[in-house]
Amino acid sequence: MPKELPFRIGSMLILNKTARVFSKPSKSKIYAFLRSFNFSPGTRFLHKVVLGIETSCDDTAAAVVDETGNVLGEAIHSQTEVHLKTGGIVPPVAQQLHRENIERIVQEALSASGISPGDLSAIATTIKPGLALSLGVGLSFSKQLVNQWKKPFIPIHHMEAHALTIRLTNQVEFPFLVLLISGGHCLLALVRGVSDFLLLGKSLDIAPGDMFDKVARRLSLTKHPECSSMSGGKAIEHLAKQGNRFHFDISPPMHRVKNCDFSFTGLQHVTEKIITKKEKEEGIEKGQVLSSAADLAAAVQHTAACHIAKRTHRAILFCQQRQWLSQSHAVLVVSGGVASNFYIRRALEIVTDATQCTLLCPPPRLCTDNGVMIAWNGIEKLRAGLSILYDVEGIRYEPKYRMDYSQTLRQDAVKQSGWRKEGP
Ligand code: KG4
Numbered sequence: 102m103p104k105e106l107p108f109r110i111g112s113m114l115i116l117n118k119t120a121r122v123f124s125k126p127s128k129s130k131i132y133a134f135l136r137s138f139n140f141s142p143g144t145r146f147l148h149k150v151v152l153g154i155e156t157s158c159d160d161t162a163a164a165v166v167d168e169t170g171n172v173l174g175e176a177i178h179s180q181t182e183v184h185l186k187t188g189g190i191v192p193p194v195a196q197q198l199h200r201e202n203i204e205r206i207v208q209e210a211l212s213a214s215g216i217s218p219g220d221l222s223a224i225a226t227t228i229k230p231g232l233a234l235s236l237g238v239g240l241s242f243s244k245q246l247v248n249q250w251k252k253p254f255i256p257i258h259h260m261e262a263h264a265l266t267i268r269l270t271n272q273v274e275f276p277f278l279v280l281l282i283s284g285g286h287c288l289l290a291l292v293r294g295v296s297d298f299l300l301l302g303k304s305l306d307i308a309p310g311d312m313f314d315k316v317a318r319r320l321s322l323t324k325h326p327e328c329s330s331m332s333g334g335k336a337i338e339h340l341a342k343q344g345n346r347f348h349f350d351i352s353p354p355m356h357r358v359k360n361c362d363f364s365f366t367g368l369q370h371v372t373e374k375i376i377t378k379k380e381k382e383e384g385i386e387k388g389q390v391l392s393s394a395a396d397l398a399a400a401v402q403h404t405a406a407c408h409i410a411k412r413t414h415r416a417i418l419f420c421q422q423r424q425w426l427s428q429s430h431a432v433l434v435v436s437g438g439v440a441s442n443f444y445i446r447r448a449l450e451i452v453t454d455a456t457q458c459t460l461l462c463p464p465p466r467l468c469t470d471n472g473v474m475i476a477w478n479g480i481e482k483l484r485a486g487l488s489i490l491y492d493v494e495g496i497r498y499e500p501k502y503r504m505d506y507s508q509t510l511r512q513d514a515v516k517q518s519g520w521r522k523e524g525p
């Protein structure tokens with residue numbers, strides 16, 4: 102359950118008092134009880150409640166969240182195991198699996214919440230960015246619900262939802278710096294408001310999660326008994342704990358480029374070359390697990406962590422020099438699937454300690470794709486009065502994303518001192 106925030110306490114008092122009357126009832130029972138009161142005809146006693154639906158990639162997820170940040174119900178169907186078998190996400194397969202599961206997942210989240218469709222304030226759904234075929238399933242299903250239940254619709258930007266999840270678990274004010282690292286994205290942005298993002302840097306090629314997935318696949322980690330059902334990134338993190346990163350020396354990418362952009366393709370190719378060389382040395386076929394797989398996992402994870410930490414350090418210095426972050430309480434938020442990696446978090450902690458920033462990450466289950474972040478983003482937009490739509494006919498999904506990209510960083514190199522080759 103999310104940590105209770107000071108601003109939630111007032112509204113929670115009613116719930117807590119009510120809860121004491123019964124012997125520890127479930128949250129859905131409390132809500133059913135509260136709903137039975139009708140203090141003034143025509144007005145509901147409930148807080149604003151949003152149903153969130155996520156299908157941008159390979160997770161079918163839904164959640165019901167209220168405006169105090171209570172997760173009333175959630176459900177998720179992960180396609181990871183299927184895509185591990187096919188060696189990557191096949192969009193038509195992802196689409197079919199979303200189609201097969203979306204109704205059940207939404208129903209499960211709603212039933213768990215004890216909220217009836219009539220009590221929802223809005224339906225929020227990811228419409229960008231993501232895989233076109235996957236986004237399409239969530240959007241058309243949501244349009245049906247919106248028309249059937251006569252509810253407002255809130256279109257959600259997947260990356261903005263990842264970025265604002267932290268405001269559900271912690272009290273974080275704008276502006277803050279966010280690093281989003283996942284399978285599809287890698288970006289650094291200054292978050293100035295619910296829908297006001299200034300992009301400071303992004304990956305020029307693939308995202309770190311994609312790089313980890315490709316390296317894990319090339320290492321055949323699904324054949325490793327300890328990692329057979331893990332995502333590539335999770336498998337790399339798991340194996341790296343048993344490895345020695347000093348057995349391989351991989352240079353961090355872009356060390357001469359003094360901006361906040363990222364690159365992971367070079368790292369992928371260098372690692373793949375090492376794997377081919379090691380296979381020859383060990384006399385094994387492609388497709389078998391190398392005896393040095395753990396050492397390589399440790400080395401590639403370390404190099405990625407250094408690269409991510411270094412670019413983030415530059416972004417913090419850049420924002421601090423311009424006084425874009427609070428001087429007394431600067432915050433770096435890290436989210437997205439790769440943010441569940443504790444080695445990378447540790448590298449970022451070194452950076453935030455050195456720059457007097459606070460590092461905040463949602464719990465791992467809220468870092469990877471989920472319905473809660475979508476519903477919460479719906480709540481944020483509802484409270485800010487942004488993008489609340491009553492006619493959904495013209496709404497389209499947008500596979501590619503755009504954010505305001507600062508040119509300033511291209512011109513201003515930010516000097517960093519104290520960077521050595523070794524990291525955490
Ligand atoms: O945010 P997410 O669930 O989906 C996207 O929006 O991409 O992130 C999934 C990505 C995958 O590439 C996966 O390999 C990576 O996050 N990932 C990790 C870890 N857990 C998941 N990468 C590194 N370490 C982890 N522990």
Ligand code: ZN
Binds near residue numbers: 469
């Ligand atoms: Zn994501």
